[in-house]
Amino acid sequence: MTVLALAFAMLLVLWAGVLLAFAGPLIARWREPVLKCPVLIIESDDWGAGPGQQADALCHLSGLLQRLRDRSGRPAVMTLGVVLEIPDGERIAAAGCTEYHAMRLAEARFDAVRTAMTDGIEAGVFAPQLHGQCHYWPAALLAAAGTDPAVRDWLTSPEPASTEALSSPLQSRWVDASSLPSRPLDPADIQQAAAREAADYAAIFGQAPAVAVATTFVWNDAVEAAWATAGVDVIITPGHRATCRNAAGQPACMDATMLSGEHSLAGQTYLVRDVYFEPALGHASQRLVEGLLARTRQGRACLAETHRFNFLQAPDASLATLEAGLNAALATCPNVRFLSPLELAHAIRARNPDWIETRLLPRLVVWRARLDEVPRFRRVARLTGLVLPLALLGRSA
Numbered sequence: 001m002t003v004l005a006l007a008f009a010m011l012l013v014l015w016a017g018v019l020l021a022f023a024g025p026l027i028a029r030w031r032e033p034v035l036k037c038p039v040l041i042i043e044s045d046d047w048g049a050g051p052g053q054q055a056d057a058l059c060h061l062s063g064l065l066q067r068l069r070d071r072s073g074r075p076a077v078m079t080l081g082v083v084l085e086i087p088d089g090e091r092i093a094a095a096g097c098t099e100y101h102a103m104r105l106a107e108a109r110f111d112a113v114r115t116a117m118t119d120g121i122e123a124g125v126f127a128p129q130l131h132g133q134c135h136y137w138p139a140a141l142l143a144a145a146g147t148d149p150a151v152r153d154w155l156t157s158p159e160p161a162s163t164e165a166l167s168s169p170l171q172s173r174w175v176d177a178s179s180l181p182s183r184p185l186d187p188a189d190i191q192q193a194a195a196r197e198a199a200d201y202a203a204i205f206g207q208a209p210a211v212a213v214a215t216t217f218v219w220n221d222a223v224e225a226a227w228a229t230a231g232v233d234v235i236i237t238p239g240h241r242a243t244c245r246n247a248a249g250q251p252a253c254m255d256a257t258m259l260s261g262e263h264s265l266a267g268q269t270y271l272v273r274d275v276y277f278e279p280a281l282g283h284a285s286q287r288l289v290e291g292l293l294a295r296t297r298q299g300r301a302c303l304a305e306t307h308r309f310n311f312l313q314a315p316d317a318s319l320a321t322l323e324a325g326l327n328a329a330l331a332t333c334p335n336v337r338f339l340s341p342l343e344l345a346h347a348i349r350a351r352n353p354d355w356i357e358t359r360l361l362p363r364l365v366v367w368r369a370r371l372d373e374v375p376r377f378r379r380v381a382r383l384t385g386l387v388l389p390l391a392l393l394g395r396s397a
């Protein structure tokens, strides 16, 4: 008996040690709000200044989203990550690539695109958010054009440019990736650029941007501080923050991880979008359902990332896959709710009891489900037998 009791006591000490070793991520996942019902948001980037066929694509998307409603009658919501300008190729060419000039979303040439956006916003299906003044840092593009003929051709093309055609490092707005590894920008330049993009955004949408998503998910504290000054209080993230492009051009210098509901240094609420749904890349409608089910088990909203290229390059097939995915989500999770990221962030921040679970047992079950994603914890829990009491927790609902 004494030996058994001693062995059990040692096991408890071992488990306590494991829990202590992983205390940081475990506590963070306990504190992370638990949603009461499934929430699905389609997050779509890169819309705005650019090719004219966006107007048709947006109209089709708006019609599709309005046909699909949750049990409260709310239509499906798609965010529009808005880009406010593209290069004015003719003027840049005339200046020999020594000056940057832009075509801005506010100009008459983009009337149809703006109208399609605002019509969808009024219909409650589009939620605009700031993606950037442009999908690059202009000075970095001019510098790159000096050595790279492909960049020079792109920058001087007379047609409205598609930023998707740029190399990935140059699509990062908040670093100078004209050569690799990238170099940080001067915080004063960031501050000025963020103020200007927020003003341009407000001139089109009638209010300062409340939500921002950095191009290519590369940004830093200086950007967050500048966005805060400009009125941004929600930041869409992939769950971590890259602050540079490395020598291979990949997002790197990761300096933070975040869970939905956590706050930036500047006070913004972070949301995590980590489901990838790009029909033109072969993602099937089922992917949306699987993402929704997995996030629901974790008590989280499913923010599904997609991009305008799906709806410009393969519009019919992408629209059909999106519609099938949303219909399958409604069929699989009849209590799914459609929300905008701003509404979600407000519900999380206010711990709104209509949306946020407060009962202990459901919170424990969700917490258990979240632990599987903590690096190494799952393996250590299995090796030490801690997995057994945790499994009981998972079945206790």
Ligand SMILES: [Zn+2]
Pocket (backbone or CB within 6 Å): 045, 046, 131, 135, 215, 216
């Ligand atoms: Zn983008």
